[in-house]
Amino acid sequence: MRRTVYLILTLPAVAMAQGWGNVGTPKEEEFTWTKWWIEPLFGGFWMAWTRATLAFFVFIFGFIAIMALIELRYPGGNERNGVLGLTTTRGDRLFIGLLGSAYVFLTWIGLFGTSIVVPLILSAAWIGFCFRKV
Amino acid sequence: MKTENQRAWIFVLPVLILVAFNALVPLMTVVNYSVQETFGNNQFFWAGLRWFEEILQSERFHAALGRQLFFTFTILIIEIPLGVAIALAMPRKGLWVSVCLVLMALPLLIPWNVVGAMWNIFTLPKIGLLGWTMNNWLGIPYNMTVSPVAAWITVIMMDVWHWTSLVVLLAYAGLISIPEAYYQAARIDGASNWSVFRYIQLPKMKRVLTIAILLRFMDSFNIYTEPFVLTGGGPGNSTTLLSIDLVKVALGQFDLGPAAAMSLIYFVITLAVSWLFYTLMTRNEQ
Numbered sequence: 001m002r003r004t005v006y007l008i009l010t011l012p013a014v015a016m017a018q019g020w021g022n023v024g025t026p027k028e029e030e031f032t033w034t035k036w037w038i039e040p041l042f043g044g045f046w047m048a049w050t051r052a053t054l055a056f057f058v059f060i061f062g063f064i065a066i067m068a069l070i071e072l073r074y075p076g077g078n079e080r081n082g083v084l085g086l087t088t089t090r091g092d093r094l095f096i097g098l099l100g101s102a103y104v105f106l107t108w109i110g111l112f113g114t115s116i117v118v119p120l121i122l123s124a125a126w127i128g129f130c131f132r133k134v
Numbered sequence: 135m136k137t138e139n140q141r142a143w144i145f146v147l148p149v150l151i152l153v154a155f156n157a158l159v160p161l162m163t164v165v166n167y168s169v170q171e172t173f174g175n176n177q178f179f180w181a182g183l184r185w186f187e188e189i190l191q192s193e194r195f196h197a198a199l200g201r202q203l204f205f206t207f208t209i210l211i212i213e214i215p216l217g218v219a220i221a222l223a224m225p226r227k228g229l230w231v232s233v234c235l236v237l238m239a240l241p242l243l244i245p246w247n248v249v250g251a252m253w254n255i256f257t258l259p260k261i262g263l264l265g266w267t268m269n270n271w272l273g274i275p276y277n278m279t280v281s282p283v284a285a286w287i288t289v290i291m292m293d294v295w296h297w298t299s300l301v302v303l304l305a306y307a308g309l310i311s312i313p314e315a316y317y318q319a320a321r322i323d324g325a326s327n328w329s330v331f332r333y334i335q336l337p338k339m340k341r342v343l344t345i346a347i348l349l350r351f352m353d354s355f356n357i358y359t360e361p362f363v364l365t366g367g368g369p370g371n372s373t374t375l376l377s378i379d380l381v382k383v384a385l386g387q388f389d390l391g392p393a394a395a396m397s398l399i400y401f402v403i404t405l406a407v408s409w410l411f412y413t414l415m416t417r418n419e420q
Binding site for chain 1: 162163165167169170172176177178180191399402405406409413417
C-alpha cells in the first residue's frame with residue numbers, strides 16, 4: 001500500500017523529468033542561417049519577399065547604381081568595338097552580361113538540376129568577360 | 135560647371151512612378167513567387183529553383199514553346215512581305231490615299247477579343263461565311279473545332295488579317311519619306327522596278343521595318359486574347375500557345391510558383407530575341 005502511494009507521488013516528477021510536461025507546447029525552432037535566408041521577410045505580404053530574393057534585386061540595382069556613378073565620373077559610356085563585333089557602352093555590357101547569366105542559369109537548371117554553385121561561377125566569369133572583351 | 139536646367143527630371147518622374155507600379159513591382163513579385171510555393175492566404179514556402187527545373191524539363195512547356203515559335207515565325211514570314219507589297223501598291227497622292235489609309239487602319243481599331251469572336255463566327259461550318267463556303271460549296275472539310283490544321287490556318291489568317299495593316303502603315307510611312315529626287319535619278323539611270331525597290335525603297339524602309347518586325351515579334355510572341363477567344367487552345371492542345379498555357383497554369387490550376395517560373399523563362403526569351411533583332415538590324419548604322 002505504502003509503495004503504491006510513493007509510486008503515485010513520484011510519478012509526476014518522473015514524468016516531468018522525461019519531458020511529458022512539454023507535450024503540446026510549440027517546439028522552440030532552431031536558428032539556422034539557411035532558414036533566415038529563405039524565410040518570409042514580411043509575413044503575409046503579397047509580394048512575398050525573402051532575404052534571398054531581396055539580395056538578388058539589391059545586387060542588380062546596386063550594379064546599375066554603380067554604373068550611374070561611373071557614368072557621372074567618366075561620362076560618355078566608354079563606347080568601344082568588342083569581340084562580338086558590336087559597339088557597346090558600359091550599360092550594354094552589363095545588359096549582355098546579365099542576360100547571358102540568366103541563360104547560363106536556365107541551361108544549367110534544365111540540364112543538371114538546381115545546384116547553383118557552378119552556374120554562379122560561370123555567370124560571374126561571363127559578366128567579367130563581357131566587361132573586359134565585349 | 136553648372137549649366138543645364140535639371141527640371142526635365144521632375145517631368146519624367148510621373149512616368150517613372152507609373153512604370154515602377156505597372157512593370158517593376160509586378161516583375162519583382164513574379165521573381166519572388168517563382169522560388170516559392172503558396173496555397174493562398176499570402177502564406178509562402180520556399181521552393182528554391184525547383185519550379186524552374188520542373189518547367190524546363192516538362193514536355194508540356196517544350197510543346198507550347200514550339201507552337202509559339204512556329205506561330206510567331208509563320209506570321210512574320212507572311213505579314214512582313216505582304217505588308218511591304220501592299221504599301222508599295224498603295225497610291226502616294228490624291229483622294230485614294232486617305233481611303234486606303236482608313237481601310238488599312240480599320241482592323242487595328244477592333245478590340246482583340248472582338249477579332250477572335252468575329253473569326254470564330256466567320257469560320258463556323260453551319261453559319262459562318264467562310265466555314266459554310268468551304269464545307270458546303272467547295273466541299274473541303276473545314277472545322278476548326280475538330281481539325282488542328284483548320285484551327286492553325288484560322289489562327290494564322292486571323293493574325294494576318296488583324297496585324298498586316300500595322301506593317302503596311304509603317305512601311306508606307308517609310309516609303310513616302312523618300313524624296314522624289316531618288317526616283318528621278320533612278321529613272322535617268324534606267325533602273326528597273328526591282329532595282330528601285332532593292333537599292334532605294336528597301337534601304338529607306340529599313341528602320342521602320344526593323345520596328346515593324348520587333349513589334350510584330352513581341353506582340354505575336356505574347357499573343358493571348360485572339361487565339362483564346364477563337365479556339366481556346368484547342369482542339370485538344372493543338373493551338374495552346376505559351377501565353378494560353380501560362381494562364382492555364384496560373385489561374386486554372388492556381389500553381390503560382392510554376393507559373394511565375396514559366397513567365398520568367400518566357401520573359402527572358404522575349405528579351406533576348408528582341409535584343410538580338412534590334413542589335414543585328416541596327417549594327418551597321420553607326
